[in-house]
Amino acid sequence: MNGLRAALDEVAKLAEAQPDPAAEVVLCPPATLIRAMSKVCADNCVTIGAQDCHENQSGAHTGDISAEMLADAGAEYVILGHSERRETYRETDELVRRKTRAAWAAGLRAIVCIGETEDERIAANTLDIIGGQLASSLPDAATGENLVVAYEPVWAIGSGRVPTLDEIGEVHDFIRNRLEHRFGNGVGRSVRLLYGGSMNPDNAAEIIAVPNVDGGLVGGASLKAEDFSRIISALNGA
Numbered sequence: 001m002n003g004l005r006a007a008l009d010e011v012a013k014l015a016e017a018q019p020d021p022a023a024e025v026v027l028c029p030p031a032t033l034i035r036a037m038s039k040v041c042a043d044n045c046v047t048i049g050a051q052d053c054h055e056n057q058s059g060a061h062t063g064d065i066s067a068e069m070l071a072d073a074g075a076e077y078v079i080l081g082h083s084e085r086r087e088t089y090r091e092t093d094e095l096v097r098r099k100t101r102a103a104w105a106a107g108l109r110a111i112v113c114i115g116e117t118e119d120e121r122i123a124a125n126t127l128d129i130i131g132g133q134l135a136s137s138l139p140d141a142a143t144g145e146n147l148v149v150a151y152e153p154v155w156a157i158g159s160g161r162v163p164t165l166d167e168i169g170e171v172h173d174f175i176r177n178r179l180e181h182r183f184g185n186g187v188g189r190s191v192r193l194l195y196g197g198s199m200n201p202d203n204a205a206e207i208i209a210v211p212n213v214d215g216g217l218v219g220g221a222s223l224k225a226e227d228f229s230r231i232i233s234a235l236n237g238a
Helices: 005-017 031-040 067-073 083-088 093-105 118-122 126-137 165-183 185-190 204-208 225-236
Strands: 025-027 046-050 077-080 109-114 147-151 192-195
Touching: 005 025, 005 031, 005 046, 005 225, 031 046, 031 067, 067 093, 077 093, 093 109, 093 126, 109 126, 118 126, 126 165, 147 165, 165 185, 165 192, 165 204, 204 225
Parallel strands: 025 046, 046 077, 077 109, 109 147, 147 192
Antiparallel strands: none
């Protein structure tokens, strides 16, 4: 929940700093900025996404926004199942699954987030939690074109704490293997896997070098064009 119209200047700065990045760059602002930001980014390298959507296309859901509305406003991606949605609003895997179907029906690409809490990590339950979330949050019609999976250890988000590279690698390898087993090698290998959780300009390069890490789901470090541009540069060099 960050960003007013003044933030559009930061988007323009980002486009100037990264006129033609090798990495795909997606910004997911609050819904109030999607239309304006999509216009600013119409002729540059940045694609616009959204932060959430409702599971239904329309109806008596005051205050909610459908995937179709987001697409109509200019979004091409939508983040679903972010840990803050799961924790604060008690969103279940099944709800994330329904939202993902809704996103696909509207032509949006879904960025589905999964991740363990600190207690689950301490109890050595990380892979069990990740496996269960993958199985229950993803619909059967996943492809490399409509799905991105983001691993975000809940305890690392905004804390400045980051798993070791071996821990990140273990989870991303596990996710890749599960996707290949469920959807076949072709689809399983084509789904991009992002790491999210205190990624910043100083650690982005080493994280992206971990096998099966295809990019980052960046939070606070994306609010300033200078910081985010450094992360993009790290991804470009991967």
